[in-house]
Amino acid sequence: MSPERWTREGHSGEATDTGPPAATAAKPTREQVIAGLRATSEGGADLVQLLTPEGERVSHPDFDIDVTDAQLRDLYRDMVLVRRTDREGNALQRQGQLGIWVPLLGQEAAQIGAGRALKPQDMAFPSYREHGVAWCRGLDPTEVLGIFRGTDHGSWDPKATGFHLYTIVIGNQCLNAAGYAMGQRFEGRVGDDDGEATMVFFGDGATSQGDVHEAMVWAAVYDAPLVFFCQNNQWAISEPTERQSRVPLYQRASGYGFPGIRVDGNDVLASLAVSKWALDECRHGNGPVLVEAFTYRMDAHTTSDDATRYRLADELEAWKLKDPIERLRVHLVREQIAGQDFFDSVEAESDELAARFRDYCFNLADPPPQRMFSQVYAEQTPQLAEQEREYLRYLDSFADDSLAGGVH
Template identity: 45%
Template sequence: MTDLVDAPMVDTAFNSPWQVLDADGALHDHAHTTAGRCRAFYRDMVLARRLDQEAYHLQRQGELGLWLSCRGQEAAQVGSIRAVRPSDHVFPSYREQAAALCRGLGPAELLTQWRGTAHGGWDPQPYRFHISSLVLSTQLLHATGYALGVAADRRKDPTLDEIVLCYFGDGSASQGDASEALNWAAVTNAPILFFCQNNQWAISTPSAAQSRTPLHVRAAGFGLRTTLVDGNDVVAVHAATAAAADRIRAGGPPELIEAVTYRMAGHSTSDDPTRYRSADDVAVWEARDPLVRVRRLLDAQGWADEAFHTALEEEATVLAETTRTACRSLDAPALEDTFLNTFVRETAALRAEREQYTTWRNSFA
């Protein structure tokens, strides 16, 4: 097993991600977790999957314009977000619903953008969780720039030790913005941890068709310390992320974690994954379901009884009901709201444009 403290800059076992909890629920190293922590992980993952399922059905019923599922990636998101501090800023992609729930965002906030009732569903500052963008890789540059601001604050006050966590996927890694951000972060020693969820597919393009080099090795080429981890093992993800965050917080260079996982659903609700991947491939990863893995661990170790599971199922049911109610209560915005959130203060030109638009629209009354 790799010692995370003394791990080399690059894990040379490209096809052997670091693992603590195997697919059968066997825990190979108790040093990295506790019963209480595993129960908390399982709760986070169950609630995230229930919200994800509910949002999928709402989209199919015409209540949402689009939805991008995180099913199968719950361990990667929960393990990583729970390993950083609430004060650390997080820059997500469009699929980090599990991480968002862990940061305290509610269904209404998460669904607003997908229902089309606002440009973004929440104020990033209270949650330290930024709004997602549908444009691939943009968040990597945003996150790196923010991390440089954090570094500037540190120079003024050395007691500050905030870091930045940035999520992205294997498809995003093929975008130019990703390479620019990784290089920029490395050159400037920005206090940032890049977390790549390699879910095997960039829409319909498999990872093998995107690069001849594993993602974590590519990042090492820019000068980042990297770790390859089993993204369906929440215990390993949490341990790897916590170790990386501690190193960066102590002044170490930026790092990248590649979490090997699988996107169990389509790229989005507009996608039909049966057109490009086989049922056999999906079945292999279904057997590695991150929720089943933790449930087996809890049962085998006697860390959770039926009362725990019953209470969790009831909590998940309430969340599903809350999600439906919240979604249907999101009213369509006024057309004039199109002009909001463009500038901090409304300019004369924007005001004139808004008034002209309002006059034109009212002419049809």
């Protein structure tokens, strides 16, 4: 679709003389709907793409972008380092060092493209898979480990980083983001190039949650500067997209009165270009935008999931040919933007990062039991203080039994 500013002309509800009604189109059957959605496995005609799966640079009439050779190399480095820490997180869970891990394998381009489009004054609200966006907001990968090891709920300052804490409840972050973006609007922080914007990340499965739709209603009504960034990785845990929606997800935006755009989520350049445009629309006060990043989850939903129980191996193999990192690597080689020395240096850097990531995880200390009470409110309530005293007396009773030779 054209990136021209969305207007409400023709959507005011006022009666207009449009002549006799057109013939009503026949309602498609469920089989036709599913076939149509499956036919978009390449993204469909509306897909915004700047880098083909073969690594060829193409143009787009509305969403082209100029990037330097250095920026292309940086985007490649981002994706490689983020993927390496993701693979280490998966391995650490299998080794019993983490309670769970949520992989992003295959979604690096969508996250790095969107993350690098954010300006310092912007705010990002993640779900639980946005390790790549966290990287772009300046978080060290080790800072997310405590969440999955169970030692903290997030160790970073959301205000300082412009990156909210991870949200485990599916879709809830959209309501939080809508409220934050409404505040940006009410406080006059939009209107020019220096304005603020908010971006919220969620998956295709979350679009079936009421929280997401309520957030879209509020954002639309108040023209909140909010980019809804949906990473459609084709599977909502064990259900495919066609079981979630009768239309492509980006088209849902029209029902709320703001634009929706589908971008190739395995194309880091297109993800960057579309995200920059959407954020600029928001920061200039033009209201919300929905971006559907059409990508694929190459791994399980989490380490508690067995993806082989609900999807076929040939589907996975087909998407491996669209790998976002390999796509950019081929382009860098073809255009002589990077040589083997560059790729070797990135690989060496990823090895060092992985070793530091593992070492940090192995040495994470268990928090004292008092922290579950001290980190609830800014000022502890009398009821919570009594609960803490009772719990500590309970723990002390085990120590007394041990000293007395009792069994515990």
